[in-house]
Amino acid sequence: MVIRLGLAQIDITVGDINGNVEKVLTYIDMAKKNDVDILVFPELTITGYPPEDLLLRLDFIRENLKALEKVAVATKGLETLVLLGFVDYDGEIYNSAAILKNGKIAGKYHKMHLPNYSVFDEKRYFAPGNKPVIIEHAGLKIGVNICEDLWVPTGPINDQCIAGANLIVNLSASPFCVNKWRSRLNMLLTRAMEYSAIIAYCNIIGGQDELVFDGRSMLVTPEGKHHIASAFEEELFVVDVDPFVSTRYNLYEGKRKGYSKVSELETVRLSISGKLGIKKTPPAKPDESRWEEEAFKALVLGLKDYVRKNGFKKVALGLSGGMDSSLVACIASEALGSDNVIGVLMPSEFTSKESVEDATLLAKNLAINKLTISIKEVYHSYLNALETVFKNTKTDVTEENIQARIRGNYLMALSNKFGWLILATGNKSEIATGYATLYGDMAGGIAVIKDVYKTEVYALAKYFNEVKGREIIPKRVFDKAPSAELKPDQRDQDTLPPYEILDSILKLYIEEGLSQTEIVEHGYGEEVVGFVLKLLQRNEYKRRQGAPGIKISRRAFGKDWRMPITNGYRR
């Protein structure tokens, strides 16, 4: 018996209940036209993910329940079974899946395993469910669960499979980081084989503040076959499966039964639908993209959705002729179209001729808009105004920061006057070490490459030029030594270790959680490690006030990094 599954990996907006419901209804209609038997939406489709403290508002929960009723009504007369994420409420709230059939809410499932690590705070809001659910539909037994439920080896899938589930459906909202999709695929294949189950997994796509969701919904079988939907694109992913053929490989039956006893499993019985689909989607190849490709796409989608969902159309950024702002301009052009990008050159007396040329050439190559506003006169007016107060002091980083903050003020003035969103261009190595000026080059609505180390910035820039088949980012930008150009003959490497070393140390500390001693044991000099970690720890106050950035690494500065500012720990 062949079943047609539709996985609706859609781009929804947190809080925009009406807009999300409109999109759900469109996809239900599309599913109907494509003879889909079972249509699956992602986790918390109605509210968007993550709704954060909106979940503390009872009026918001009620709106979401009304919206669910509206979708339920829209399934009247359809043969399609619809599984939809929403927030259920009975005094406590639950991260839930609704089972919609022929105009009715035929059943509900409450997520049992709530993630509360990394960027997740689900235990702040939700009570855990305590009953696995099985849907009887079209002669099938369908086990439904939500995201984290499936990452737990003996989650509800255990009871569902013991109760004879032929198909497991998982509603998910799994944020992107580089290579995460491989873990997901491996996890799904493990569960499928372990439980001898066919698993249909539906993930969100789209950007939500610092998170990007990459979609890549999947269908996996116990035999290790897998079908993967597009990455970073909305899609109704349709797959035809025959659960009874697949589940004959029941190798793990014995082991499975050993796990735990089925205690309070709930069964939702539905009438059997009529005609079933017959087409089959050919198995997709596993995604073989390079990390540069997926990181770049994630940044493009993250930026695009941040701009669009916050009601902006155009963005502006300072173009220095350096690599960071060049890469951000490329990402912005891809995300929004070059017409919607304004590159602002803000030269000072320390800006080299080459930098102006490189920035100009980049703007030309990308066909973005260009503005030039000198900071020279304004800078000197600051020096005049502060002359008395600064009498008998030496020139230091103060004067450099004044320049960066004049540029920040210019950009924000353009934002205020013309409604452009400002893009901050700092990279992760800079944000980590405080090698960026708070309220200066850190100013902006979103920090596009905040989670990209400097060495990775170069790699992404190289990748971009390769894809475009020409030197959009001028060769000289790759070749010259990085410099903030805030004083004569300044080079980043005058005050920071070489970026290869810096980035390696930072990754070991931030992403691997190693201590100073352990990093030294990895072969880095004690002095350089101590220096880097001191910079990292001292600049927490800056990060606290930085613009949100798009997470592409395992651990980004943001919801994923909750370090105290006041912190006496020095290792």
Added chain:
Amino acid sequence: MVIRLGLAQIDITVGDINGNVEKVLTYIDMAKKNDVDILVFPELTITGYPPEDLLLRLDFIRENLKALEKVAVATKGLETLVLLGFVDYDGEIYNSAAILKNGKIAGKYHKMHLPNYSVFDEKRYFAPGNKPVIIEHAGLKIGVNICEDLWVPTGPINDQCIAGANLIVNLSASPFCVNKWRSRLNMLLTRAMEYSAIIAYCNIIGGQDELVFDGRSMLVTPEGKHHIASAFEEELFVVDVDPFVSTRYNLYEGKRKGYSKVSELETVRLSISGKLGIKKTPPAKPDESRWEEEAFKALVLGLKDYVRKNGFKKVALGLSGGMDSSLVACIASEALGSDNVIGVLMPSEFTSKESVEDATLLAKNLAINKLTISIKEVYHSYLNALETVFKNTKTDVTEENIQARIRGNYLMALSNKFGWLILATGNKSEIATGYATLYGDMAGGIAVIKDVYKTEVYALAKYFNEVKGREIIPKRVFDKAPSAELKPDQRDQDTLPPYEILDSILKLYIEEGLSQTEIVEHGYGEEVVGFVLKLLQRNEYKRRQGAPGIKISRRAFGKDWRMPITNGYRR
């Protein structure tokens, strides 16, 4: 039999394990000299509270365990029983209390109830304990538990009292908000009566980023007697009690037994100590302070500790002659001494003569340092620089923000040059509605009155003058209409509703969680409510980049307010 309890309500620093241990050793010595039988430290004494993502670092956990050993060794030869908060580790980590006696760790307790709401994220880090603990010491049975454990009506105290505990000791880290101490006292009295138990409750004092801990450690008896330690001050609070006299009122025995069965209670047996104390502290009166007094003290301590613990000595702030900066200057003078405060006047062409006079008079009254740096010329240099780009546009909020950001740039330049910490002066009403300039007057290391509504700012200012017995803040500052003075004849109330109405609406939304409709039902006009909530929602991006402020309300912008920036919800 009289027991002498010492509650060490100390000011510790997150991460500063060595410093915290030094303080603990000092207090152990002090307790010894005062013949204390049982010395109690607050929750997570060794690490400070809350350690946040430091808890994800294994090296940090190990340092804390080493520190615990060090403290244990220091109890060798003492008769005092010491209860100390630390992080235990067995693969998982636990928020724990160590029972130290005569050089040994005689037992450990793992917190069973982990708060994960409001400012708390304990489930992000800790595994819950599963065993209540009783200590047998000096003929007593002492039940030990940690903070939230006691807020849960049937927490470990239930099993401990069934097992015959004569005394309950709670190690706490309960952050301040106005009137919170009354809830604590009521909760403690309820538990004491309900379980017929004497409860000793030891709380931290001090500031840690946005949190302030107010101390007010307490001893309560089933008869409703209570002794309260100082608020906002370090103290070894010593109380003598006779547990056997108090526990004779065993009225609730029957009810208590009904709660739950004692399953896995662990008993730590200790040798009985020798001589017991005999002095008794007279019962303290309940704290009758006005909210202004406690809010002011909280702001002073919060600022003082932020400055000190982050290695600063002097602070600077913009003095506008308005109420917000006047109040912040007063708080700073109290916290740091007037020598360490620099008031910076940054007049523009829109600054009134009265404002300059008021700011000057305030600085004189407080005896703080004063600097004047005009922004006029710099402002005009910006207008010149932007003239071409702004051609054919109308003057609007852009030009106002440029001025605010010049001031931000000045203050940060002073900070960079002289190492002064900058105080942001925005109030909660402003931060809520976005009536403040990002990177302008929002710039600074800490936003002292970020959690104080404008109407409350006036009340605190009035209170301050009353306490000082003279008009430190000049009368005219109270009388004149609030204005940002960023354009001619500007008044806050030209664009915002009257502050009384604004603040009421904001409180109903932020602190009571009411919806737009419900606020209108409270008697506020639909239009004004819609306007205020639109401002609140639209300005989330500014708050995300704002300096941390000191929490004094039930719900502060910060860890307590995790709203998405990208947010389609509009009610």
